[in-house]
Amino acid sequence: MTKHLYLMRHGETLFNQQKKIQGWCDSPLTEKGKQQAVIAGSYFSERNITFDGAYASTSERACDTLELITHQQYTRLKGLKEWNFGAMEAEHEYLNPPLPYGNFFTAYGGEEEQQFKKRVSDTLLKVMQEETGKTILAVSHGASCRQFMRNWQHTSQVDQQGRIGNCCILKFAFENDTFELLEIINHDFSGL
Template sequence: MKKTIYLMRHGQTLFNKRRKVQGWCDSPLTELGIIQAGTAAKYFKENHIVFDHSYCSTSERASDTLEIVTDLPYTRLKGLKEWNFGTFEGESEDLNPPLPYGDFFVNYGGEEEKEFQRRMVNTVQKIVEEDNEVVLIVSHGAACRKFMQYWEHTSSIRQKERLGNCCILKFEYENKEFKLVEIINHDFSNLSEASPVLT
């Protein structure tokens, strides 16, 4: 049976705005981040997308985003957390090495790249093996990217640019394989923190 998974990045946070490294550490959604999550909620509503269940990481920026998108009960899972950047957490993004990061952060108490990717892939695999047909998962930028890269060999579409806040990756799951079938990038260029929250 074919299943559908909507894997989404959280809304803008204070650390995103201030360009701080944010993996396992957390910061609150900004007003713009709340509006972005409201835009995602509107997208799902207008397209008559109904979830069987929803999941997010244990970071508050993910659960706060999810609660704006849907009022469904949800499950928080540590396996959906962002990359652990070790002692770089909370520091300026200017200190990041050039991409790809590889195992750079291991020397600073962070996670190995493949270990992080495997954690994310295994967690999403377990989610879809539950009795779900349409699932919402709210996670993080690098986590979504690593999951997407793992399944590049089954997918014909991809995005090289950074995954923006509240970007939605639509995957189909069949025969134990995920296939990326759509990338939903909302245009937030006209939004400001003074804009009304969309519901």
Template sequence: MKTIYLMRHGETLFNQQKKIQGWSDSPLTELGKKQALVARDYFVRNKIELDSAYASTSERACDTLELVTDLDYSRVKGLKEWNFGDLEAEHEYLNPPLPYGEFFTAFGGEGEQEFQDRIGETILELAQADEGKNILIVSHGAVCGQFVKRWEHTSKVERKGRIKNCCILKFAFENDQFELLEIINHDFTCIM
């Protein structure tokens, strides 16, 4: 059995400004960098030795990963956030209520099923090919949410609410199946 730690990046400038951030990028804020160090401390405190690491090609995910571990890692395009098309970098109030479904296809973005298939297939391929036992994947909020949704039928742990910055989703991977074991939300009160 392998353990996959799927993690969202730290807070970014666009998060702070409440802007839609999919394939567009913005840098980590100082708080975002501190959040990543708190996530790093989670692995250290729990004596979890990571064998390998992957990140979305977005700068915010790579920068977060580099603060969490010193491991060499691979940047993977398939781990990028949902493509929101022409609504990229616009204000979040333009988002429709959840679920988004096919809303963003009208703006040149991805539909929900297309997006979920992309990230589901990417993470499955990484888990199958990697020989490590503990694998870190740093990606994005919608990636994490859609991956949980894809595997909710195998999991006893239920996600409630948003996936916060630097949240870690701990999955077991065995026989090409994922099971959500734990949702690790950090206490950031000490750094705010």
């Protein structure tokens, strides 16, 4: 049986607006971020997509985004948290190294890139293996979504070179313990 995972990034936060590194620290959704979540939610409702299971990172910004998309019960998972940037958290983004980051943040007490990718990938694999339903929503973070995409790029024809924007939705098929990225849904937030 093929299942579908809708993996999405949270809405815009105060730190996103201020161009600060967020990681494991947290800041609230802005009004724009809340509106982005509502627009993302309408994507699902307009297509009659309902969720058999819902999951969010334990970060408030991910939980708040999910709660604006659906009113159903959901599970908070630490494995879906953003990359731990160590002492670089809450600093300005201009301090980031050029991409790819690799293990840059370990010097500041952060996570190694492969350790981070494995954490997110293992968490989502376990979710999909244990879920009995067919359609699952998971709200996470920009780098988390990107690392998960990279982990499964060998099975997928779809890719996005640019940044994963707020409330971007990644639709994956899941069968035989394998994910395939089917579609990337970017919303038009130009009116916000």
